[in-house]
Amino acid sequence: MQTTTADPQAENKLLDSLYTMWLIRASQERCEQLFRDAKVRGAMHLYSGQEAVAVGTCNALNESDRLLFTYRGHGWALARGMPPEAMFGELFGRESGCSHGRGGSKHMSDWSRGIFPSNAIVAANLPIANGIALAAVRKKESRVVVTAFGEGATNQGVMHEALAQAVIWNLPVIFACENNLYAEVTPAHEMRPTAEVVDLASGAGIETAVCDGMDVAAVEATVGPLVDRARRGEGPAFVELKTYRFRGHMTGDFKTYRSEDEIAEWKKRDPLIVLSDRLRESGVTEERIVATQRRAEFAVKDAEEAAWNSPEPAPESMYEYTSSWAEPKR
Numbered sequence: 001m002q003t004t005t006a007d008p009q010a011e012n013k014l015l016d017s018l019y020t021m022w023l024i025r026a027s028q029e030r031c032e033q034l035f036r037d038a039k040v041r042g043a044m045h046l047y048s049g050q051e052a053v054a055v056g057t058c059n060a061l062n063e064s065d066r067l068l069f070t071y072r073g074h075g076w077a078l079a080r081g082m083p084p085e086a087m088f089g090e091l092f093g094r095e096s097g098c099s100h101g102r103g104g105s106k107h108m109s110d111w112s113r114g115i116f117p118s119n120a121i122v123a124a125n126l127p128i129a130n131g132i133a134l135a136a137v138r139k140k141e142s143r144v145v146v147t148a149f150g151e152g153a154t155n156q157g158v159m160h161e162a163l164a165q166a167v168i169w170n171l172p173v174i175f176a177c178e179n180n181l182y183a184e185v186t187p188a189h190e191m192r193p194t195a196e197v198v199d200l201a202s203g204a205g206i207e208t209a210v211c212d213g214m215d216v217a218a219v220e221a222t223v224g225p226l227v228d229r230a231r232r233g234e235g236p237a238f239v240e241l242k243t244y245r246f247r248g249h250m251t252g253d254f255k256t257y258r259s260e261d262e263i264a265e266w267k268k269r270d271p272l273i274v275l276s277d278r279l280r281e282s283g284v285t286e287e288r289i290v291a292t293q294r295r296a297e298f299a300v301k302d303a304e305e306a307a308w309n310s311p312e313p314a315p316e317s318m319y320e321y322t323s324s325w326a327e328p329k330r
Contacts, residue, residue, distance in 0.1 A: 011279070011282065011284060013059075014216075014217070014275065014278070014279055014282075014284075015279065015284070015288065015289075015292055017055050017056070017059065017216050017217075017275060018272070018275050018276065018279065018289070018292050018293075019292050019295060019296050020051075020055050020078065020079055020296075021051040021052065021055050021216065021271060021272055021275065022272065022292065022293045022296035022297070023078055023084060023296040023299060023300065024047055024048075024051045024054070024055075024074065024075040024078050024079065025048055025051060025272060025296075026296055026297045026299075026300040027074060027078065027084055027087065027088075027300050027303075028046045028047055028048045028074060028075070028247070029048065030300055030304060031044055031046060031074065031091065031105075031251075032044075032046060032247065032251060034091075035251040035252075036251075040091055040092065040105070042104060042105060042106075043071075043105065043106065043250050043251065044091075044105045044250060044251045045070075045071050045072040045073075045105070045106070045249065045250050045251075046072070046074070046245070046247040046250075046251065047072055047073075047074050047075030047076075047245070048245065048246045048247050049180075049243065049244050049245045049246035049247070049266070049267075049270070049271070050072075050075060050178060050180060050213065050243045050244070050245055050271075051075055051079075051216075051271050051272065052213060052214055052215055052216040052218075052219055052243070052271035052274070052275070053075075053148075053176070053178050053213045053219055053241045053243050054069075054075045054076045054078075054079035054080075054148070055079045055216050055219075056215075056216040056217070056218070056219025056220040056223060057079070057146060057148070057174075057176055057219060057220070057223045057241075058076075058079040058080050058081075059216075059219075059220045059224075060220050060223045060224040060227045061080075061144065061146065061227060063113075063114070064114070064141070064142065064143050065114055065143055065144045065145065065146065065227075066114045066116060066129075066132050066133075066136075066143060066144075066145045066146070067080055067113075067114055067115050067116065067145075067146050067147075067148075068115075068116045068118065068125040068128060068129050068132075068145070068146070068147040068148070069108075069118050069125065069147070069148040069149075070118060070119075070120070070122075070125065070148065070149055070150065070153075071105075071106035071107075071118060071119070071120040072150070072245075073106070073107075073108045073118040074087055074105070074108065076108075076115075076118075076148060077098070077108040077110065077115060080110070080113050080114070080115055081113050082098055082108065082110050082113060082115065083303065084299060084300055084303035084304075085302075085303040085306045085307050085310075086098040086110070087108065087303070088303050088304050088306075088307035088308075089101065089306075089307040089310050090103055090104060090105070090107075090108060091104065091105050091307070092307050092308065092310075093312060093313070094307055094308075094310040094311065094312060094313075095310050095311050095312065095313050096306070096307055096310035097307075097310075098110050098115075099117070099321070100313055100317075100320075100321055101312065101313050102313075102321060102322075103117065106118065106119075106120050107119065107120075116128070116132065122149075122150075122152060122153050122156055123149060123153035123156035123158050123159045123162075124158070125147045125148075125149060126147055126149065126153070126158060126159055126162035126163075126175065127158055127161070127162045127165070128147070129145045129146075129147035129162070129173050129175075130162055130165050130166055130169070130171055130173060132145050133145040133166070133171040133172050133173045133236075134169060134171060136172065137169075137170075137171065137172065142231055143172065143231075144172045144173075144174065144227050144230045144231050145171075145172060145173045145174070146173075146174045146176055146223075146227075147173065147174070147175055147176065148176040148177075148178060149175075149176070149177060149178065150177070150178050150179075150180065150183065151177055151178070151179040151180070151181075151183060151188045151192075151197050151240075152183025152184065152186075152188065152191070153177070154177065154192065154197055154200045154201075155183070155191055155192070159175075160200075160204065162175070163175065163201055163204035163206050163236075163238065164204050166206065166235075166236035167204050167205050167206050167235065167236060170233070170234075170235045170236075171235070171236050172230035172231060172233070172235075172236065173230065173236040173237075174223065174226055174227060174230060174236065174237050174239065175201070175206075175236065175237070175238040175239070176223070176239055176241060177197055177198075177201075177238065177239065177240045177241065178213065178241050178243055179197050179213070179240050179241065179242050179243065180243050180244050180245045181244060182245075182249065182257070182258070184249045185249060185253070185257045186257075187257070196210070196240070197240045198210050198238065198240040201238035204238075206235075206236055206237060206238050207226065207229070207235060207236070207237040207238070208237065208238045208239070208240075209222050209226060209237065209238075209239045209240070210222075210239070210240045210242065211223075211239065211240075211241060211242070212242060213241035213242045213243030214242075214243060214244070214266075214269045214270070214271045214274055215271065215274050215275075216271060216274075216275055217275070217278070219241060222239060222241075223239060226239060244266040244269075246263065246266070246267060246270075276289050
């Protein structure tokens with residue numbers, strides 16, 4: 001007979017992480033099917049396989065912190081607490097979307113949760129993060145900014161400029177590099193002169209760390225101290241999170257640049273399996289683990305239905321929620 005863990009609080013926190021990761025996984029699987037059924041259009045960049053990175057990182061933040069990420073942002077948005085209905089609504093171009101249907105799949109944002117609008121320009125979010133952090137410093141706010149990006153962004157000169165700037169100005173920024181081994185369809189090791197991604201950052205004199213991005217507990221244990229350090233005013237950090245995307249770079253990618261054997265090997269370290277196994281070892285019953293998965297799946301189903309039932313933005317509202325320079329003169 002299984003017994004429960006001696007630390008119910010830690011157990012519940014891990015179950016909450018498992019729920020959020022299943023929420024992300026189930027939503028991404030549904031997004032992929034919706035694309036195949038031609039119910040959504042345009043490019044989608046799915047987050048399946050990388051769930052532990054976003055969830056572990058967001059677990060280390062508080063409500064006042066700020067978050068920026070790339071066009072592969074569904075998982076980050078959900079990890080930061082965005083309701084799945086708001087994600088689906090944005091995907092469907094509905095009024096219930098997080099940006100009232102104006103942004104679509106690649107542009108998730110939620111000011112109430114400190115989620116700055118994502119964009120599709122590789123490495124563009126790094127200098128933006130510096131600006132947000134500088135504003136926090138000047139306003140004497142206890143705020144940390146996390147900016148997430150793929151390892152392909154390390155080939156952009158602006159990344160190196162942003163690291164140097166953050167160090168010189170001692171900004172409270174965490175540069176979170178999601179190394180999923182492929183910059184779109186090119187193996188990352190063919191695009192850098194060093195053995196490790198983190199070596200590209202060390203020359204800036206920035207604090208660095210590397211961790212297993214398939215283990216949510218390891219991510220939080222690595223990112224957490226860096227966030228605390230930045231909040232104390234001890235400067236920025238660069239963390240390499242080694243992970244893997246189970247789907248292609250985008251919907252419609254046939255993944256011909258990598259082998260099925262490679263994908264299968266990484267799936268043995270699926271972050272959902274890793275965490276579920278840890279919970280079992282600590283004495284959590286199979287019933288609770290399965291119930292957590294089912295609850296997330298039902299939440300995704302309900303969110304999709306609610307999003308479809310949300311109205312489309314009215315034509316006369318076209319210029320609402322835009323910057324003042326984009327609004328027509330009346």
